[in-house]
Amino acid sequence: MAGSLTGEERRTCLLILGVLALCALGIAVPGRWDPIGVHGLMVVLLCAGAAGYLLLRLNVPEPSPEELSGYYDAPIKVGVGLTMAWAIFGMFVGVWVAAQLAWPDLTFHQAWSSFGRLRPAHTTGVIFGFGGNALITTSYHVVQRTSRAPLADRVSPWFVLFGFNLFCLLAVTGYAMGLTQSKEYAEPEWYADIWLVIVWVTYFVLFLRTLARRKEPHIYVANWYYLAFIVVVAILHIVNNLAVPITLASAKSYTVWPGVQDAMVQWWYGHNAVAFFLTAGFLAMMYYYLPKRADRPIFSYRLSILSFWGITFFYMWAGSHHLHYTALPHWVQTLGMSFSVMLLVPSWASAGNALMTMRGAWHKLRDDATLRFMVVAAVFYGLSTFEGSFMAIRAVNSLSHYTDWTVGHVHAGALGWVALITFGSLYTLVPSVWKRQSMYSNALVELHFWLALSGTLIYIFAMWNSGVIQGLMWRTYTENNALAYSFVDSLVAMYPYYIARTVGGFLFLLGAIVGSINIWLTVRRSPASQAAPGVYDRPHDLDPTPNAAE
Amino acid sequence: MSKTEVDPATGEQTTGHEWNGIKELDNPVPRGVLIFVVVTHVFAILWWFLMPAFPLGWTYTRGLLGIDQRATVEQAISANQAERASWTSAIETSSFDQIQADESLMAVVKDTGPQLFGDNCGACHGFDASGRSNYPDLTDGDWLWGDGSAEAVAETMRVGINTSHPESRFAQMPAFGRDGMLASADVRTVARYVYSLSHPEFSTEENLESIAQGESLFAENCSGCHGAAALGDAETGTPNLTDAYWLYGGELDQIIESVHGGRAGHMPTWDERLTPVERKVLALYVHSLGGTTP
Ligand code: HEM
Numbered sequence: 001m002a003g004s005l006t007g008e009e010r011r012t013c014l015l016i017l018g019v020l021a022l023c024a025l026g027i028a029v030p031g032r033w034d035p036i037g038v039h040g041l042m043v044v045l046l047c048a049g050a051a052g053y054l055l056l057r058l059n060v061p062e063p064s065p066e067e068l069s070g071y072y073d074a075p076i077k078v079g080v081g082l083t084m085a086w087a088i089f090g091m092f093v094g095v096w097v098a099a100q101l102a103w104p105d106l107t108f109h110q111a112w113s114s115f116g117r118l119r120p121a122h123t124t125g126v127i128f129g130f131g132g133n134a135l136i137t138t139s140y141h142v143v144q145r146t147s148r149a150p151l152a153d154r155v156s157p158w159f160v161l162f163g164f165n166l167f168c169l170l171a172v173t174g175y176a177m178g179l180t181q182s183k184e185y186a187e188p189e190w191y192a193d194i195w196l197v198i199v200w201v202t203y204f205v206l207f208l209r210t211l212a213r214r215k216e217p218h219i220y221v222a223n224w225y226y227l228a229f230i231v232v233v234a235i236l237h238i239v240n241n242l243a244v245p246i247t248l249a250s251a252k253s254y255t256v257w258p259g260v261q262d263a264m265v266q267w268w269y270g271h272n273a274v275a276f277f278l279t280a281g282f283l284a285m286m287y288y289y290l291p292k293r294a295d296r297p298i299f300s301y302r303l304s305i306l307s308f309w310g311i312t313f314f315y316m317w318a319g320s321h322h323l324h325y326t327a328l329p330h331w332v333q334t335l336g337m338s339f340s341v342m343l344l345v346p347s348w349a350s351a352g353n354a355l356m357t358m359r360g361a362w363h364k365l366r367d368d369a370t371l372r373f374m375v376v377a378a379v380f381y382g383l384s385t386f387e388g389s390f391m392a393i394r395a396v397n398s399l400s401h402y403t404d405w406t407v408g409h410v411h412a413g414a415l416g417w418v419a420l421i422t423f424g425s426l427y428t429l430v431p432s433v434w435k436r437q438s439m440y441s442n443a444l445v446e447l448h449f450w451l452a453l454s455g456t457l458i459y460i461f462a463m464w465n466s467g468v469i470q471g472l473m474w475r476t477y478t479e480n481n482a483l484a485y486s487f488v489d490s491l492v493a494m495y496p497y498y499i500a501r502t503v504g505g506f507l508f509l510l511g512a513i514v515g516s517i518n519i520w521l522t523v524r525r526s527p528a529s530q531a532a533p534g535v536y537d538r539p540h541d542l543d544p545t546p547n548a549a550e
Numbered sequence: 551m552s553k554t555e556v557d558p559a560t561g562e563q564t565t566g567h568e569w570n571g572i573k574e575l576d577n578p579v580p581r582g583v584l585i586f587v588v589v590t591h592v593f594a595i596l597w598w599f600l601m602p603a604f605p606l607g608w609t610y611t612r613g614l615l616g617i618d619q620r621a622t623v624e625q626a627i628s629a630n631q632a633e634r635a636s637w638t639s640a641i642e643t644s645s646f647d648q649i650q651a652d653e654s655l656m657a658v659v660k661d662t663g664p665q666l667f668g669d670n671c672g673a674c675h676g677f678d679a680s681g682r683s684n685y686p687d688l689t690d691g692d693w694l695w696g697d698g699s700a701e702a703v704a705e706t707m708r709v710g711i712n713t714s715h716p717e718s719r720f721a722q723m724p725a726f727g728r729d730g731m732l733a734s735a736d737v738r739t740v741a742r743y744v745y746s747l748s749h750p751e752f753s754t755e756e757n758l759e760s761i762a763q764g765e766s767l768f769a770e771n772c773s774g775c776h777g778a779a780a781l782g783d784a785e786t787g788t789p790n791l792t793d794a795y796w797l798y799g800g801e802l803d804q805i806i807e808s809v810h811g812g813r814a815g816h817m818p819t820w821d822e823r824l825t826p827v828e829r830k831v832l833a834l835y836v837h838s839l840g841g842t843t844p
Contacts, residue, residue, distance in 0.1 A: 145569070292571070297557055297573035299577060300577035300580075301576060304574070334598065342590045344590065348583075348586070482634070482661065
C-alpha cells in the first residue's frame with residue numbers, strides 16, 4: 001500500500017490524517033458524555049493507527065517511474081478485500097435478523113443485538129459496505145481501462161475508499177449504541193453525513209479528472225452510469241440529511257423537513273438510492289464486465305442511450321409510490337405511479353441490451369459460471385424492475401404494501417441482481433488485476449453460483465408467499481363485515497416462511513464465504529498469467545497501440 | 551480513428567468505438583421497445599387526465615373521474631359501517647340478556663370476538679384466554695372481580711384495573727415485607743399459613759405450630775381484605791387464597807414474594823380505545839369461553 005505512493009504522497013496522507021484526527025478530537029472532548037465522543041475517540045485512534053503504519057514505512061522505496069505512469073491498481077486490490085469483508089458481515093447480520101423474526105429470543109437480552117439495531121446494521125452492511133465498496137472498486141478499474149488513463153492522482157483514491165469505509169463503520173457502530181436519524185437507509189447522524197459529503201465530493205472530482213485525462217475520444221456507457229451514480233447520490237444524500245444537531249457535542253439532530261414533506265423527501269431519497277446506488281452503478285459493472293467476459297460487442301449503442309436517459313429521468317419522479325394511500329396528496333401518488341410504469345421501458349431495455357449482447361456467446365454459459373452470474377443477474381434485474389413497476393400501481397400496492405412481498409421484491413433485486421452482478425464482476429476483475437491466469441478454482445465459482453441462486457430463489461419464494469398471505473389475511477372480512485383474522489393470526493402464518501427465508505439467506509452467506517476463500521486463494525496461489533501484458537493492460541500513451549499502428 | 555467493422559457472429563455493423571476491447575453494434579432501437587414506449591406513455595397521459603395529477607399553485611388538476619383518495623376512504627368506511635349496522639345497532643341497544651337469547655347475534659359474537667380478542671387482549675391473557683403468570687386465566691371460572699357475567703367483564707374492560715380512569719377498579723396488595731409492616735420471619739410464617747390453605751398435606755405435625763402462628767398474623771394483617779376465611783372478595787378484587795387458582799403462583803416462595811413485595815396488576819382501560827359495541831362483543835365472547843361454570 002505505502003510502497004505504491006511517493007514520499008511526498010505519503011506525507012500528504014499524514015497531513016490529512018493529522019487534520020482529521022484534530023477534527024475528531026474537537027468532537028471527542030466536548031462530546032465525551034455522549035456517544036458522539038465514542039465516535040470521536042474511535043476516529044482519533046484509527047487515524048493514529050494509520051499514521052503509525054505510514055511512519056514506519058516512510059523509507060520503503062518509492063515506486064519506479066514505470067509504475068508511476070501505469071494504471072493505479074493498489075486501491076482496487078484493497079477494495080476487493082473490503083467488499084468481501086462487508087459482504088460476509090452484512091449477510092451474517094442478515095441471517096441473524098432473519099432468524100430473530102422466527103425466534104425472537106436470539107437477541108440474548110442485549111440492547112445492541114435487538115432487531116431494531118441489527119436490521120440497519122444489516123442494510124447498511126450490505127448496501128453501503130458490500131455494494132458501495134464494490135462500486136468504488138470497480139469504478140476505479142473500469143474508468144482507467146475504458147479511458148486508457150491512470151487515476152488522476154494517487155492520494156484521493158485512498159481517501160475516498162477509506163473515508164467511505166469510515167462512514168460505514170461510524171454508521172454500524174452508531175446503531176449498536178442506539179444512534180439513528182430514523183430515516184431508512186439514511187440512519188447515520190449528522191457528523192457522519194457531513195463526513196460522507198466530503199468523501200463523496202472528492203470521489204466526484206477524482207472521477208471527473210480521470211475522465212478528463214482519457215485517451216479515448218468517447219466516454220464509455222459504463223462511465224456514464226458511474227457518473228450518474230456519483231452525482232445523484234451526492235444530491236440525494238445532502239438534501240435528505242439536512243438536519244440541525246441539538247448541540248455540536250451531541251450526536252442527536254432533528255431533520256429540517258416537516259411532516260409529510262419529510263416522508264416525501266425520504267422516499268425521493270430512498271427510491272433514488274435504489275435507482276442510482278443499487279442500479280445505475282451496477283449497470284455500469286454490467287456494461288463493462290459482461291461484454292468483456294462474453295467477448296461480444298454491446299448489442300446496441302442507441303439502446304444504451306435510450307435506457308440511460310430513460311432511467312436517469314424517470315426514476316427521479318417515482319419515489320412517491322412508496323407512499324400510496326398515505327397523507328401524501330393523491331396527485332403526487334398519481335405521478336409516482338405513472339412515472340413508475342414508464343420507467344419499465346428503459347429498465348427492460350437495459351436488461352434486454354445485456355441479454356442480446358450474449359448472442360453468439362450463449363454456449364459459454366454452460367462452462368463459465370462467472371458469465372452465468374452476470375447473465376442471471378440481468379434476468380433478475382428485468383424481473384425485479386417488472387415487479388417494481390407492477391407494485392407501483394396503487395391497487396396492487398394496496399395489497400403488497402407493509403407486507404413481506406416488499407422484502408421479497410427488495411431481495412430479488414439485492415441478491416439476484418446487485419449481489420450476483422457484483423460476484424460475476426469480481427471473478428472477472430480479480431484475475432485481471434492480480435495478473436493471474438484464472439480464478440484459483442472454477443469448481444468453487446460454480447459452487448458459489450449454485451449456492452447464491454438457490455439461496456435467492458428460496459428467499460424470494462418464501463417472501464412472496466408470506467407477503468401475499470399477509471396481505472390477504474389483513475383484508476379478508478367475514479360475512480358480518482368484520483376482519484376474519486387478528487394480526488397475530490397473520491404472524492403465526494408467517495412462521496414457516498421466516499424459517500425458509502433464514503435457510504435461503506444462510507445458503508447465500510455460505511456462497512459469499514466460498515467466494516471470499518476462492519479470491520484469497522487466487523491472490524495467494526494461482527499461477528501468474530503467462531501471457532505478455534496485453535496491449536490494453538497499460539495506459540495508451542505508454543503503448544504502441546494496434547489502433548495507432550493500423 | 552474510429553473504423554466500423556462487421557461483427558462476424560451476427561453480421562451486424564459496429565459503431566467503430568472501442569474501449570479496452572469492448573465494441574458496440576450500431577443496431578437501431580428494436581421496434582418492440584418503441585411500441586412499448588408509446589403504450590406506457592399513452593397510459594400515463596390518459597391516467598393524468600383521469601386522476602388528480604398536477605399541481606396548480608395552491609390547488610391541483612382534479613382529473614375527469616373526480617376521484618379523491620380521502621373521499622374514497624370515507625365512502626368505504628361508511629359503506630362498511632352501513633352493512634355492519636344490521637348487527638351493531640342491535641347489539642348497541644339490546645341488554646346482555648337479550649343478546650344472549652338471540653342466536654343470530656350470538657353467532658356474530660362468535661364470529662368477531664376471537665379477532666377482537668386476538669388484536670387487543672391475547673398479548674397479555676394468551677390467545678386462547680387461558681392466561682399465564684401475572685395475567686389471569688379468563689376461562690377457569692375463578693374471578694377476581696364480580697361473577698364472570700358479561701356485565702362484570704364489560705365493566706372491568708371499561709374502567710380497567712389500577713388505571714388512571716376516573717372510575718378505575720383498584721386492587722392493591724400492600725408490600726408487607728418491603729415496606730416494613732411485617733418482619734421477614736413473619737412474612738414467611740404467614741405465607742406458610744396461606745400455603746397450607748390450598749395444600750392440606752402441608753399441615754403436618756411439625757408444621758402445625760408455625761401455621762397457627764401464621765393464622766393469627768393473617769387475622770391481624772390480612773383478613774380485613776382477604777376475609778377471615780381467606781375466601782377473598784369479588785367486590786374489591788381480592789383473590790381467594792384457598793383455591794387452586796393463582797395469579798402470581800401458589801408455590802411457597804411465590805406466596806412469600808407476593809406478601810413481601812406486594813402486587814398490583816395493571817389491566818388497561820378500554821373505554822376510549824374500543825367502541826361500546828366492541829366492548830360488548832368482547833364481554834360476551836369472554837363470558838362464552840365457559841368462565842362462569844367453575
Ligand atoms: C444473506 C443474505 C440476506 C439475508 C438473510 C437478508 C435478510 C433480511 C431481512 C430479515 C430483512 C428485514 C426484513 C423485514 O423488516 O421484515 C432485510 C431487509 C433488507 N435487506 Fe437483506 N438480507 C440478505 C442480503 C441482502 C443483500 C445482499 C442486500 C443488498 C445488497 C439486502 C438488502 C436489504 C434491504 C434493502 C432491506 C430492507 C427492505 C425494506 O425496506 O423493507 N439484503 N434483509
